[in-house]
Structures are given as C-alpha cells and as structure tokens.
Amino acid sequence: MENLVKLTIDGIPVEVPAGTTVLEAARKAGIKIPTLCYLKDINQIGACRMCIVDTGARAFGAACVLPVSNGMNVKTNTPKLRSARKTNLELLLSNHDKKCLSCARNQKCELQQMCIDLGVEDTDTYAGKMNEYDIDDLSPSIVRNNNKCILCRRCVAACINTQAVGVIGPVGRGFKTQIRSAWGQSLSEVACINCGQCIAACPTGALYEKDSTKEVWDLLADTTKHVVVQPAPAVRAALGEEFGMPIGSLVTGKLAAALRRLGFEKVFDTDWGADLTIMEEGTELLGRLKNGGTLPMITSCSPGWIKFCETYYPDFIDNLSSCKSPHEMEGAMIKSYWAEKEGIDPKDIRVVSVMPCTAKKFEAKRPELSHNGLQDVDAVITTRELAHMIKQAGIDFANLPDEDFDPVLGESTGAGVIFGATGGVMEAALRTVYEKVTGETLKNVDFEAVRGIEGVKEATVKVGDLDVKVAVAHGTANAAKLLDSIRSGEKTYHFIEIMGCPGGCVTGGGQPIVDAQTRMECDPKALRAAALYREDANKPQRKSHENPSIMALYKDYLGEPNSHKAHELLHTTYTKRPKYTK
Amino acid sequence: MPDNKEKYAKLQAAIEKHKGERGAVMPVLQEAMTIFGYVPQDVQEMIADGLGVTLSEVYGVSTFYSQFSLEPKGEHIIGVCLGTACYVKGSQKILDKLSEELKIEPGRTTADGLFSLNATRCLGACGLAPVMMIGEEVYGRLTPDQVPGILDKYRTAQ
Numbered sequence: 001m002e003n004l005v006k007l008t009i010d011g012i013p014v015e016v017p018a019g020t021t022v023l024e025a026a027r028k029a030g031i032k033i034p035t036l037c038y039l040k041d042i043n044q045i046g047a048c049r050m051c052i053v054d055t056g057a058r059a060f061g062a063a064c065v066l067p068v069s070n071g072m073n074v075k076t077n078t079p080k081l082r083s084a085r086k087t088n089l090e091l092l093l094s095n096h097d098k099k100c101l102s103c104a105r106n107q108k109c110e111l112q113q114m115c116i117d118l119g120v121e122d123t124d125t126y127a128g129k130m131n132e133y134d135i136d137d138l139s140p141s142i143v144r145n146n147n148k149c150i151l152c153r154r155c156v157a158a159c160i161n162t163q164a165v166g167v168i169g170p171v172g173r174g175f176k177t178q179i180r181s182a183w184g185q186s187l188s189e190v191a192c193i194n195c196g197q198c199i200a201a202c203p204t205g206a207l208y209e210k211d212s213t214k215e216v217w218d219l220l221a222d223t224t225k226h227v228v229v230q231p232a233p234a235v236r237a238a239l240g241e242e243f244g245m246p247i248g249s250l251v252t253g254k255l256a257a258a259l260r261r262l263g264f265e266k267v268f269d270t271d272w273g274a275d276l277t278i279m280e281e282g283t284e285l286l287g288r289l290k291n292g293g294t295l296p297m298i299t300s301c302s303p304g305w306i307k308f309c310e311t312y313y314p315d316f317i318d319n320l321s322s323c324k325s326p327h328e329m330e331g332a333m334i335k336s337y338w339a340e341k342e343g344i345d346p347k348d349i350r351v352v353s354v355m356p357c358t359a360k361k362f363e364a365k366r367p368e369l370s371h372n373g374l375q376d377v378d379a380v381i382t383t384r385e386l387a388h389m390i391k392q393a394g395i396d397f398a399n400l401p402d403e404d405f406d407p408v409l410g411e412s413t414g415a416g417v418i419f420g421a422t423g424g425v426m427e428a429a430l431r432t433v434y435e436k437v438t439g440e441t442l443k444n445v446d447f448e449a450v451r452g453i454e455g456v457k458e459a460t461v462k463v464g465d466l467d468v469k470v471a472v473a474h475g476t477a478n479a480a481k482l483l484d485s486i487r488s489g490e491k492t493y494h495f496i497e498i499m500g501c502p503g504g505c506v507t508g509g510g511q512p513i514v515d516a517q518t519r520m521e522c523d524p525k526a527l528r529a530a531a532l533y534r535e536d537a538n539k540p541q542r543k544s545h546e547n548p549s550i551m552a553l554y555k556d557y558l559g560e561p562n563s564h565k566a567h568e569l570l571h572t573t574y575t576k577r578p579k580y581t582k
Numbered sequence: 583m584p585d586n587k588e589k590y591a592k593l594q595a596a597i598e599k600h601k602g603e604r605g606a607v608m609p610v611l612q613e614a615m616t617i618f619g620y621v622p623q624d625v626q627e628m629i630a631d632g633l634g635v636t637l638s639e640v641y642g643v644s645t646f647y648s649q650f651s652l653e654p655k656g657e658h659i660i661g662v663c664l665g666t667a668c669y670v671k672g673s674q675k676i677l678d679k680l681s682e683e684l685k686i687e688p689g690r691t692t693a694d695g696l697f698s699l700n701a702t703r704c705l706g707a708c709g710l711a712p713v714m715m716i717g718e719e720v721y722g723r724l725t726p727d728q729v730p731g732i733l734d735k736y737r738t739a740q
Contacts, residue, residue, distance in 0.1 A: 156638075160636060160638075166636030166638050166639070167636070167637075167638060168638055169636065169638030169639055169641070169642040170642050170646075171641065171642055171645050172645045172646070173645070173646045173647075181638065182623075182626070182637045182638050182640075182641030182642075183623055183641065580623075580627050580637065582623065
C-alpha cells in the first residue's frame, strides 16, 4: 500500500504518495511553479531558487527538492515570492550575455521565457562587472559559450548521470565559477563522446551544435556538384515540433518535400541504409555464432556509443560489429553504386546527412569512413539545423504536400524506420535473422520485449534450435552497467544493441529541444518512438531482406552480404582512445 | 626517480585508505598536497581513477578550495599580511612591490621555483604592521624600498 500524504497548495487540497516533491504535487493540482535548474530525472538540486515556495517556515523552500508532508500548507504565488523570484532572475541576468537576437536558442530559451512569464522589464537592474569567456568551438560537434551559462548544472548532470562520461563540471569558485572541462581543456581534447545530451539539457544558449548550415547552403549553390541528402529515421518523428506540431507528430512526407524544395538533387533516405545495415550486421552475427567469433556482438550504429566504447570500454572493441553506421553505408553506396549507375564521377558528389545526432558530425570526419580518398559523408546537419534552413528558405512546412523519397536509395521497409528508437535495431535484426536461419515466415514481426524506454532490456529469442540471448541498452550510463555485468561474468549474451542517447536517436542530441516544464508532463522518448512504430506498422514491407532495392543491390553490385566488396565499402575499424590527454 | 616513486606509492596508500568513503576526494587531495606540495594533472588523474570519480570532480574540488595548489610551491613562501592593521599601514604597497620585483601575481610562483607569493589574512603581529613572512621568518615595519634587499638575501643564499 502506498503511503499517501495530504496537503494544501494555494488552497487546493492534494493527495500524493510520500516522497513526492512539492513541485510534482503542485503539478498535480494544475499549478506550474517556475523552474530553471530542475530537469526531471536528471537534475534536482534546488540551486537556482526559482521554484521557491512559502510553507510558513522561516525561509522559502525550493519546491523541486522539498518533500511533501501531511498537513503542509504551501503557497506558490504571493507578492513576496514573486518579488524574490524576480530578484533571483535579475541577478542571473546581471552576468548573462543578453545577445538574444543572435542566439541559437532565441525563442526556445527557458531563461528568456522566464523573463517574459515573470515580467522582468529591466534586464539591467543589477548591471555591473560581467565575466567574459572565450567560446569553445574546437569540437566538431558541440560549442560551449559560457557567457550564456547560468550555472544550473543540468549539462553536468546529463554528462555524468545519464551518460557516465563526466568531462564537464564546475571549476573555480564564486563569481568566477565556470562549467567546463578540467585543466582548461577544450571539449575537443577531453574524452567527450559528442552525444549532445548536454545541449538537450541546457535551458539557455550556452551549448549548441557546431553549425554546418552555411557549409550546406554553399554546397547547394555549387552547380558543379551533385548534392544529395539523406535524413535519419528519427528526424521524421521530431522535425514537426520545430514548426509547432505536437511531440510525436510524424512528418515523413513533408520532410521529403522540404528537402526537395531546398534544392537537393536527390532526396534519399537513411532508412535504406538501415535496411542494408541489417543485411550486413545480421549476416555478421550469424557468422560469429557459427564460426566461434567474438560474442556478444554489439551494434555499431551510434557514434556516441562507439567513442564511449573506444575510450571507456576498449576491451569491448572486438565485440563491436564491423558494420559502418547506416548513413555512412548509404554515403558509401551513393558514391559507388549510385555513381556508377548514373555515370557520375564520385568526386563530383556531395552527400549531406540530416541526423538527430551531434556525434554524427564527428563520425563523418573519421578518416576510416572513406573510400578512395573521399569521405562517405561530406556534411552533417542536425534536425534543428534542418528546421533552421527550412525557415531561412521561407518554406511553409506545415502546409507542404506529402512526397516520397527518391528511388532507389530512398526505398525502405518498416525495419529501417524503427532504427530511430531504442530496441529498433535489435528488432529489425531479429526479423531478418529469424527468417534467414529458420526459412520460416515470422507470424508476428513485433518483438515487444525489446521495445519501451526501460534502461536495459533483455530477452531470449528462439531462432530455430538456438536460444538467442539479447540485450538492449540506451544512454551510455545504462550501457556501462550492462557491460560491467558482462565483464564480471554475471551475464552472457549473444547480441546487444546499444544506443548512446537515452531513448535512442529519437531523443538524440541533435533533436528539437523539449523544455523542462514540458518534460514534466510527457516523455518525448516514448511519444517519438510511437511515431516510428506507427510508420513501421503501415509499411508494405517490414523486413529488411524483403526490400526489393536492397535485393537488387546485392544481385547487381555487392554479390552477397559480407562479400569482399561489401567489406571494402560497408565495414570499418575502431581505435582505442585515451581517457586523458595532456 | 626513486624519490618520485615513493611519493606515488604514498598517494596510492592514501587513495586505498579513503576509497569507498563519501567525500573521499577532499582528504585524498589534502594528503596529495602534503606529499607533492601541489596537485598536478597526473596526480589528479590517479586520484580520479583510484577513487572511481571523474577528473572533472577532482579538478572542481581542487579549484574550489584555496588550500590546493595546481602548481609547485616555491622554495620560499612569502605571505604578505592584508589584515586590517597591516593594510592601513600600507601592506598593499609591499605586496605590489614584491609582485613587481618577482614579476608574478599573488598566488603564483616564480619561474625559477624560488618564491611563491601570497596575500594572507592577519598574521597576529599587528604591532609590527605592515608585516610579511618568508618561510618562518617575520619581517615587520616594512617599507617598499626594503623589499629588494630582503629578497636578495634569499637569492644569494642559493
């Protein structure tokens, strides 16, 4: 039996389980208490003092860390509270670079919104000395501008708690406190995995992706080049949010239309690359099972996870599938197979990837992801950057017609589209591996056991005579737990899917940012994943090996999965990386 | 260097002693200060790995408290009193003169490793204001023009 606590908030009686915070209890009563440093499940430290409430105690309490108690009488909206919150906010602003017009988070900034909500009229009430910090833009993925930082520590908590990376933290003391890496190192020098979860956590514009939109606009203006584009599965489940649509809106057709209107010569789809990945990865798994290869085999689609493994768990490098990630596979095929078919010199092709991910920017620059001196992918923009480009181009996104991707590298199955959600790569692989091994048709292609947002999922799947033991982890802190249990010998598996971001790509570091207040009401991980599963359910083909254009690719070009040619173009190697650099 | 090896062994023992304790970073950093005289990057990395915390956390603590130094301390530690009595009697001018002579800001160490310069709170010798200490030696009723001569004493003692 749950122990219930009765209290009153602004005169409204509320009954909640013991241990609930006043902030959560107020939410139940329909009262929004302003917050800045609070981020559900990630950061609850009562630091910013925006959520102060009056319980009649000597001092105001921070609602985000204040547990409810029986008979409590909470006031959230009194003249004294309003005045205190306003003073807090004005003090925060006194050391904040208020260049909102040129800020990446303009109109999507929690600090800005708070000023509007609380009626801050004069942003220079406490004008005085301000810190001036250099902007760290040396990382290929993430930019940190501490002039916009309000020291809420949401990024610090995301980095250490959800990702088990911890390469940023508070440095120094008092007015000179900064969030940054140790020893004055840039994010490009420390063992950052480029996942961008810090960006997703930031309430202001102190963290944002390294901008590549200028590079892409320049490519689109270059008439001597064939500029083609491929969006990742997860992009279609989130892009609509940037245009006012609700979380979980599916905008596949409008996405294709928008990319075409931006001027890309071909609008391909990384879902096709995902189907191809399943063919290669599934075959690799069967080979390892048959020939005594290194097990468990672990998926390699997520570049944040890959760098995490190379840096923090290098003893698992041999467990990584040698498959390139789907957009890299697709890039390699565009510059070989498609180029040959179209009679285009690969040197004249530029591949642009639209990704839910900031780590893909780092991945695209990895020297091993190239062929004949040409990188497989030339530029990566995030979902947010694409939204920005669509707005710059004056495209009325919401009213676009639904269009299709271009054949043949835009034709995909339902297995490809679920790659964007945690468990999706596993499920797609199981659909194909099961049918390849048994020669039977799956009665039900939905592997529910690997779906959902639980941090680590496990299942045993009967494939012919073999009980295949699988596990799925998302967020590198969960991945670390899983790997530790394998290291200690406590657990054994055949096949593991790991995605670097919690929720998988749908909530990747390059996706539209969901503010802390909205995250209290809904879980974008589940809503966006549901959109992808909807698309999967409505696809005529739902198994990668039934994709006609993939079958044609093997017949006409690659031979068979894991063939010599496939290895040359679609597989890669990994590098052990140091945790510390001088 | 056998000398250094011994220091790292001592640090390892300190890490083992505090491992698993809540808030172990603080006492281990303090022991490292006693062993090395400062807490450089490799020492902090060893503490982080040994205690199973991040380098960011160790570095954060080491930059929060003034008792930790990130660079080696000089052979002679100069402390200039900026307590009320000394300050009124012009100790800021003494500190400025030292900064100028040594070409370092307060809190730093000279390139030759001979001197570290610090501003301190009351040294308890207000009757002698303005006061500074070099090592255990107390210098009182100072004027800025005395500073070069005093420093020379330590320089020539080498």
